[in-house]
Amino acid sequence: MPGVLAKSARTPGYPLCAAIAAVATEDCRRRDGLSTTIALMLNYIWFGLMAIALIVAIFTGNVAAVTKASVESAKTAVEISLGLVGIMTLWLGIMRVAEQAGLVSMLSRLLRPISRLLFPEVPSDHPAIGAMVMSVSANMLGLSNAATPLGIKAMEELQTLNPEKETASNPMVTFMALNTAGVQFIPTTIIAVLAASGSQAPTVIIPTTIIATLCGATAAVTTAKLLQRFFPTKLPPPTTDNRQPISQEDSPTILPPPTPNPPLPEAGE
C-alpha cells in the first residue's frame, strides 16, 4: 500500500483526486483487497493530505505556513472539543429527561415508517431510533448546537448494537450520510452573512438551499444503501493485532503504527 501513496504524492497537479483514484484503481485490480483498502480509507486520506502538503510546500515555499497551520489547527480542534463540553452536558441531561418522560419513544413511534425504511437493522423500539430522530429534527430546525450532542448520543446507541466496535455498522453509515448532508430548513448563519453584506433579500436562498440539501441527502442515503453490501463489516485478518474488544476510550490513534500514548505537546506555553 505505501506504493499507492507515494505514487499519488508524486503528482502534485491533481493531488487529492490522484490519491483517491490510485486507491480506487488499486481496489479494482485486487478485488480481495477491496474491503481492507476502503475500510482504511481515512488512514490514506489523513496521511495523504499531510504528505501532499509537505511535498507541495517544498515547491511553493510555504513550509512556514504549513508548520503554523499544523500547530494552530491542533489548537482549534481542542477548542472546538472543549467548546462542546457545556452544550453536550446540557443536551445529554435534557435528553435523559425526555427519555424518562417517554417523549423519545413517542417521537420514534411517530416516525417509525421512515426509520424502518432507513434503518431496517435497528429494532424500532430501540433508543437509537429516538436519538437519531431527535438529532435530525434539531438539524432541520437549524439547532446545530443541539444536533451534535444528540447525534453523538445516537451513535453511542447504535454502537450498542454493533458487533464490531471499531467498524461502522450499516445504520451508522446511513445516519452519517443524513448528517453530512446537513438537512436544514433555515441556513441562519449564511443568511446573516448575506444580510450583513447589504443584501436586499437575504432570505431568497432559503428555498434554493432546501431543494439542494434534500437532493444531497437523498443522494447520500441512496448511495449509502447501495454501497453497503460491497463493504463487509468483517475484515480479512488485518494488520492490527492489538485490537481490544471495546475501544471506547484510549483507542490507539488512527494510523497503523501504534503509539499507545499520543505524545504530549512540548510543555505548555
Added chain:
Amino acid sequence: MIRTILQGISAWAIPVLLVGIPLVGLIRGIKVYDVFIEGAKEGFQVAIRIIPFLVGILVAIGMFRASGAMDMLTNALRPLLSRTIFPPELFPLAVLRTLSGSGSLALTTDIIKRYGADSMLSRMAATLYGSSETLFYVLAVYFGAIGVKRTRHAIPAALVGDTVAALVAAAVCIWMFK
C-alpha cells in the same frame, strides 16, 4: 408564510424544548433535576473523547490548505468544470465545504463581498454553503465519539451527497434567479 413559521420555530425551539421537556417529565412524576444531572454527567467525557480525532483531521486539512495544495487542486480542475453549468469560481468552495466549516464560511463571505450580496454567484455560494455539512468534521466527531475507525462506505456516500447538493445548488439558483 412558511418561511415566517420556520424562522419562528428556529428562534423559539431551544427555550421551548428546555422548558417543555422537563414539564412533561414533571407531569409524569419524574424527579427532573436528578434525572438531568444523571444524564449530564456524560457530557464532559464525550467531548474529551473527540479531541484526538478532531486534532488529527483538522491538522491534516490545515496543512493541506496552508501548503497551497488546495489552490493547485482547484486550478487543475478548472478546465473540466468550464464545460458544465457549475461556475469555476465556486469550485474551491465546494471542496473546502467538505473539509472545513469555518474555512468555507470565510470563503463564502469572501465571495459575497467580492461579487455583491445579491449577485448570482453569491446566492449560489450561499446556497452551496447552507446545503451541506462539513463532511470530515462530522465524520471525526461522530465516529470519534464512539471509537469507530473503519468508516466503510461513509466517505463515498457523503461525497456523492455533497456533489449532488453542490450541482443542484448551482442549477436551482440559475433556475430561480436568472
